[in-house]
Amino acid sequence: xxxxxxxxxxxxxxxxxxxxxxxxxxxxxxxxxxxxxxxxxxxxxxxxxxxxxxxxxxxxxxxxxxxxxxxxxxxxxxxxxxxxxxxxxxxxxxxxxxxxxxxxxxxxxxxxxxxxxxxxxxxxxxxxxxxxxxxxxxxxxxxxxxxxxxxxxxxxxxxxxxxxxxxxxxxxxxxxxxxxxxxxxxxxxxxxxxxxxxxxxxxxxxxxxxxxxxxxxxxxxxxxxxxxxxxxxxxxxxxxxxxxxxxxxxxxxxxxxxxxxxxxxxxxxxxxxxxxxxxxxxxxxxxxxxxxxxxxxxxxxxxxxxxxxxxxxxxxxxxxxxxxxxxxxxxxxxxxxxxxxxxxxxxxxxxxxxxxx
Amino acid sequence: xxxxxxxxxxxxxxxxxxxxxxxxxxxxxxxxxxxxxxxxxxxxxxxxxxxxxxxxxxxxxxxxxxxxxxxxxxxxxxxxxxxxxxxxxxxxxxxxxxxxxxxxxxxxxxxxxxxxxxxxxxxxxxxxxxxxxxxxxxxxxxxxxxxxxxxxxxxxxxxxxxxxxxxxxxxxxxxxxxxxxxxxxxxxxxxxxxxxxxxxxxxxxxxxxxxxxxxxxxxxxxxxxxxxxxxxxxxxxxxxxxxxxxxxxxxxxxxxxxxxxxxxxxxxxxxxxxxxxxxxxxxxxxxxxxxxxxxxxxxxxxxxxxxxxxxxxxxxxxxxxxxxxxxxxxxxxxxxxxxxxxxxxxxxxxxxxxxxxxxxxxxxxxxxxxxxxxxxxxxxxxxxxxxxxxxxxxxxxxxxxxxxxxxxxxxxxxxxxxxxxxxxxxxxxxxxxxxxxxxxxxxx
Numbered sequence: 001x002x003x004x005x006x007x008x009x010x011x012x013x014x015x016x017x018x019x020x021x022x023x024x025x026x027x028x029x030x031x032x033x034x035x036x037x038x039x040x041x042x043x044x045x046x047x048x049x050x051x052x053x054x055x056x057x058x059x060x061x062x063x064x065x066x067x068x069x070x071x072x073x074x075x076x077x078x079x080x081x082x083x084x085x086x087x088x089x090x091x092x093x094x095x096x097x098x099x100x101x102x103x104x105x106x107x108x109x110x111x112x113x114x115x116x117x118x119x120x121x122x123x124x125x126x127x128x129x130x131x132x133x134x135x136x137x138x139x140x141x142x143x144x145x146x147x148x149x150x151x152x153x154x155x156x157x158x159x160x161x162x163x164x165x166x167x168x169x170x171x172x173x174x175x176x177x178x179x180x181x182x183x184x185x186x187x188x189x190x191x192x193x194x195x196x197x198x199x200x201x202x203x204x205x206x207x208x209x210x211x212x213x214x215x216x217x218x219x220x221x222x223x224x225x226x227x228x229x230x231x232x233x234x235x236x237x238x239x240x241x242x243x244x245x246x247x248x249x250x251x252x253x254x255x256x257x258x259x260x261x262x263x264x265x266x267x268x269x270x271x272x273x274x275x276x277x278x279x280x281x282x283x284x285x286x287x288x289x290x291x292x293x294x295x296x297x298x299x300x301x302x303x304x305x306x307x308x309x310x311x312x313x314x315x316x317x318x319x320x321x322x323x324x325x326x327x328x329x330x331x332x333x334x335x336x337x338x339x340x341x342x343x344x345x346x347x348x349x350x351x352x353x354x355x356x357x
Numbered sequence: 358x359x360x361x362x363x364x365x366x367x368x369x370x371x372x373x374x375x376x377x378x379x380x381x382x383x384x385x386x387x388x389x390x391x392x393x394x395x396x397x398x399x400x401x402x403x404x405x406x407x408x409x410x411x412x413x414x415x416x417x418x419x420x421x422x423x424x425x426x427x428x429x430x431x432x433x434x435x436x437x438x439x440x441x442x443x444x445x446x447x448x449x450x451x452x453x454x455x456x457x458x459x460x461x462x463x464x465x466x467x468x469x470x471x472x473x474x475x476x477x478x479x480x481x482x483x484x485x486x487x488x489x490x491x492x493x494x495x496x497x498x499x500x501x502x503x504x505x506x507x508x509x510x511x512x513x514x515x516x517x518x519x520x521x522x523x524x525x526x527x528x529x530x531x532x533x534x535x536x537x538x539x540x541x542x543x544x545x546x547x548x549x550x551x552x553x554x555x556x557x558x559x560x561x562x563x564x565x566x567x568x569x570x571x572x573x574x575x576x577x578x579x580x581x582x583x584x585x586x587x588x589x590x591x592x593x594x595x596x597x598x599x600x601x602x603x604x605x606x607x608x609x610x611x612x613x614x615x616x617x618x619x620x621x622x623x624x625x626x627x628x629x630x631x632x633x634x635x636x637x638x639x640x641x642x643x644x645x646x647x648x649x650x651x652x653x654x655x656x657x658x659x660x661x662x663x664x665x666x667x668x669x670x671x672x673x674x675x676x677x678x679x680x681x682x683x684x685x686x687x688x689x690x691x692x693x694x695x696x697x698x699x700x701x702x703x704x705x706x707x708x709x710x711x712x713x714x715x716x717x718x719x720x721x722x723x724x725x726x727x728x729x730x731x732x733x734x735x736x737x738x739x740x741x742x743x744x745x746x747x748x749x750x751x752x753x754x755x756x757x758x759x760x761x762x763x764x765x766x767x768x769x770x771x772x773x774x775x776x777x778x779x780x781x782x783x784x785x786x787x788x789x790x791x792x793x794x795x796x797x798x799x800x801x
Contacts, residue, residue: 106736189639194638216636303461304781325771
């Protein structure tokens, strides 16, 4: 892209009749090219010499405009400006507006009244026991679900990486749940967890345990939801890890063997440390899925999940769309946004330090 | 424009571009519009294509949003629409069914339309305190509908009170479900040796449940443990055990703590001993299927439960039957479905005509005989099933018609959600009577 811009610029410069001593406020990337350009302009200037006789202020204005038009910033604008504006408007402006609404007392069907701006919604949140329960559940869900998916996905990937038979078939089987929507998996698991005829209680019954009320008991329900989500998403982690494992050259395994490492040590000391980038990117995606567990809960219980399974996302939707407490719902949304940001931030920082941003 | 590009076999590229551009601009306008006066925009493109409606006097399209997407509800609203279109053949109508989640989707769509300043002509919803949430966006059509069609005289007094809002009339009832029936599977109850007609108190009901438990394999009492079903049950226990006045005092905010607590204790006794174990996971529909299948004995819920029995082809009296919730024999548990009238109406004349029709005998018979609900006015009962005829008679004769607490009449949307939250957080298994009582007393 830079090259195209540069070519455009050179052409524009060559078309110009007047000489311009310092075009290169911000020079193009390559020093060699820059030198060549300098040469060109010099040549034109030494030919001409008419330029000096024109009106000095008009000349100055024109040169400034020219320089502005030639700058990287303006020349590259067609490439980044439209997405910048679209993203800015539809994403960041919307977030900003949401924050603004969370400071008001907007509820019901009136217009938003921006005159009473304050943090009262956030103060109310601090005193709302339901909010704390939902926050706790959200964090537990985030941490437990992400860790479980990573561990399970890694184990599956390592097993599949050992050149077993029907490897592709297994890969497809494990990845399949990932292709299903939350609505479908929620229905599956509702049946499987059913107290009376669910297969889960059937299996526990075989070893003389239970029956347990998986989705009914406030103590068990969050764990049941996490397990169902893990079933759905560990296939995704597996694929990410499998790709990373394939990228590790075979001689490293051999070298470790030659140095006398057993299998456990081999993976623990040599292979797994190299999977860090895969782990980081998989966790970010998993965390975002965990925040979106709303669909799953909504498919089972509607607006009000069972006690012990209420998360911030369900509470936010309930406050906003059931009670029309828009401002209060907006403040929950901001809290959720900050939590996700706090989780994404280390990833972004890591990418930044590695020069990927 | 859409029509034009559809008629062309192959729209030219320019046409496609123009269409895309127009859609884009429309989309942007929708996003950025401040909702100030967008409501009038849809009048312009409404009728052009249809050719009729020139000399019929109806110039706008009637748009009604409702939530009856399936089963008896869909049949009922289809019958209503057919009858309406026979009476007003020249009017352009658009009846939009938005289903899902027990009116949750409908309410959300209506809410966003109202918020954006583009209300429909009318929408289905509960009257009573439920109208509170629509403060500022409801219109008054007392003169054009209620007085002109003589609805005040035709309908019972309570329903007129419920449809009143801000000193005017903002809704027209279309039908009512009874909220104080207890339904049972005749076979199961007979197998347990219980005589349902002898159940005249809450304790007698518990005895009957105990008999089913000991004498049969069936579940004594089936239901969902969703907050709204328990809120409804609690209200009937309160009405039956503490009386009409105690209930009305409670919903008006002067509740007696011991009455509330005693009701909770009774609900716990019933649910803790006789409810199906998977109640937290299943919905009401599924629970009701167990009554039909003979896997459970009793169920309590609004009489849409009976609609399912009729749809399944089960016979009233031989397959299923009902008793009044013990202690509420002189009452009719009141629930009302209505059409609500937004202000800034896109089609005032058409909407008035529709609402006058909705309150009429024809409409109420057509709709209710299929919906399994009853008219809130005096009607000829010959078109109704024996069960509904009985219900209509009870409705006319009832001493009290207590407004339903879990269905919008007695408390507003926000309080109803608060009460549900209290139940979900403190009472729904494990049952904490003390905390639930505190929560209810604090809420109201």
